[in-house]
Amino acid sequence: xxxxxxxxxxxxxxxxxxxxxxxxxxxxxxxxxxxxxxxxxxxxxxxxxxxxxxxxxxxxxxxxxxxxxxxxxxxxxxxxxxxxxxxxxxxxxxxxxxxxxxxxxxxxxxxxxxxxxxxxxxxxxxxxxxxxxxxxxxxxxxxxxxxxxxxxxxxxxxxxxxxxxxxxxxxxxxxxxxxxxxxxxxxxxxxxxxxxxxxxxxxxxxxxxxxxxxxxxxxxxxxxxxxxxxxxxxxxxxxxxxxxxxxxxxxxxxxxxxxxxxxxxxxxxxxxxxxxxxxxxxxxxxxxxxxxxxxxxxxxxxxxxxxxxxxxxxxxxxxxxxxxxxxxxxxxxxxxxxxxxxxxxxxxxxxxxxxxxxxxxxxxxxxxxxxxxxxxxxxxxxxxxxxxxxxxxxxxxxxxxxxxxxxxxxxxxxxxxxxxxxxxxxxxxxx
Numbered sequence: 001x002x003x004x005x006x007x008x009x010x011x012x013x014x015x016x017x018x019x020x021x022x023x024x025x026x027x028x029x030x031x032x033x034x035x036x037x038x039x040x041x042x043x044x045x046x047x048x049x050x051x052x053x054x055x056x057x058x059x060x061x062x063x064x065x066x067x068x069x070x071x072x073x074x075x076x077x078x079x080x081x082x083x084x085x086x087x088x089x090x091x092x093x094x095x096x097x098x099x100x101x102x103x104x105x106x107x108x109x110x111x112x113x114x115x116x117x118x119x120x121x122x123x124x125x126x127x128x129x130x131x132x133x134x135x136x137x138x139x140x141x142x143x144x145x146x147x148x149x150x151x152x153x154x155x156x157x158x159x160x161x162x163x164x165x166x167x168x169x170x171x172x173x174x175x176x177x178x179x180x181x182x183x184x185x186x187x188x189x190x191x192x193x194x195x196x197x198x199x200x201x202x203x204x205x206x207x208x209x210x211x212x213x214x215x216x217x218x219x220x221x222x223x224x225x226x227x228x229x230x231x232x233x234x235x236x237x238x239x240x241x242x243x244x245x246x247x248x249x250x251x252x253x254x255x256x257x258x259x260x261x262x263x264x265x266x267x268x269x270x271x272x273x274x275x276x277x278x279x280x281x282x283x284x285x286x287x288x289x290x291x292x293x294x295x296x297x298x299x300x301x302x303x304x305x306x307x308x309x310x311x312x313x314x315x316x317x318x319x320x321x322x323x324x325x326x327x328x329x330x331x332x333x334x335x336x337x338x339x340x341x342x343x344x345x346x347x348x349x350x351x352x353x354x355x356x357x358x359x360x361x362x363x364x365x366x367x368x369x370x371x372x373x374x375x376x377x378x379x380x381x382x383x384x385x386x387x388x389x390x391x392x393x394x395x396x397x398x399x400x401x402x403x404x405x406x407x408x409x410x411x412x413x414x415x416x417x418x419x420x421x422x423x424x425x426x427x428x429x430x431x
Contacts, residue, residue: 002140003144008195018153044096045097057359116347134344139284143281225359230350231351236408246375254391272329280332298406309402310327
């Protein structure tokens with residue numbers, strides 16, 4: 001079941017995000033579009049996704065996760081068949097809007113709910129383990145997704161290289177278009193195969209044998225979740241963690257412009273950061289289940305604040321390769337660790353299992369707003385103060401969010417220890 005969730009959790013984003021991340025120059029040439037036009041397509045996806053997060057939550061609480069995820073994966077792959085025909089730029093924008101619905105409205109909340117259920121039921125076969133392991137579940141989900149992305153990226157690059165002439169410079173636009181279309185079909189095929197895996201690996205209805213089933217009433221459940229302070233605090237935690245994740249996009253440019261690394265070294269720095277995702281997320285899940293998810297989240301935010309804060313303060317001298325590498329590794333590990341934990345907080349926050357999807361919708365629509373504001377904010381800070389000061393201002397902003405996340409986690413732990421928000425939420429659902 002977890003293998004299916006990990007595979008599907010990344011496969012559904014292959015076509016809209018992984019493909020342009022790997023083949024961006026080729027995609028621009030083949031479709032004859034500019035970076036701005038591609039950015040507009042991403043913006044359309046983002047707007048549709050923001051509108052889809054909240055209604056997708058109640059859908060996940062009402063319908064089987066298996067059915068919703070399979071429909072989403074198949075529909076997303078159909079979009080890949082359209083993309084493989086190399087449609088017009090306007091069609092690409094419409095396609096991204098369509099993917100915003102399939103990947104978020106029908107998929108995201110069911111994925112999180114099914115993962116939480118797997119962690120709550122324990123890891124032993126037949127449900128023999130009664131100990132909930134939400135940290136491990138979400139750590140495996142995020143770490144596994146990172147590993148799947150890296151593997152499929154390597155496979156797609158190999159396939160593309162095999163389909164074009166050995167001398168890439170002499171390949172015609174038609175040859176590159178044909179090769180690119182086949183790579184798109186590969187991504188679509190993997191997406192469909194993940195749907196098959198989900199259909200056979202997930203039970204028809206993901207429900208815990210250790211919990212008394214409550215009717216998923218739509219009238220009072222949403223209001224009960226909205227009244228839970230821990231849900232809003234979790235949304236703040238996700239915002240702050242996601243800002244830190246977005247802030248990592250600047251490390252390679254910082255290494256080149258401030259620490260005077262060459263372009264190859266700077267590119268390697270960015271790669272090292274991304275490869276921290278699989279081990280950091282999985283290890284964080286294991287640690288969190290032993291010492292507590294919120295406590296582990298607190299440590300992660302403290303590490304992010306110290307690491308990014310040292311860059312904001314300009315404590316690293318030019319050419320400090322070893323020191324910068326150590327800071328990058330520890331900070332990236334903390335960022336990807338907290339990304340693997342923030343949805344696991346629902347167990348400590350006492351969110352009723354019957355309202356997981358609704359809570360995910362509320363947390364996500366707020367928590368992923370950095371997709372809207374971080375790009376413009378980064379550009380404005382870097383352009384307003386070119387050079388080192390622009391980077392320091394950006395890192396100072398990220399540090400402030402990390403500190404805010406730390407404070408929100410402290411408050412979350414206080415509410416969690418009191419326990420009243422969770423009891424009120426359960427009583428409201430029962431009523």
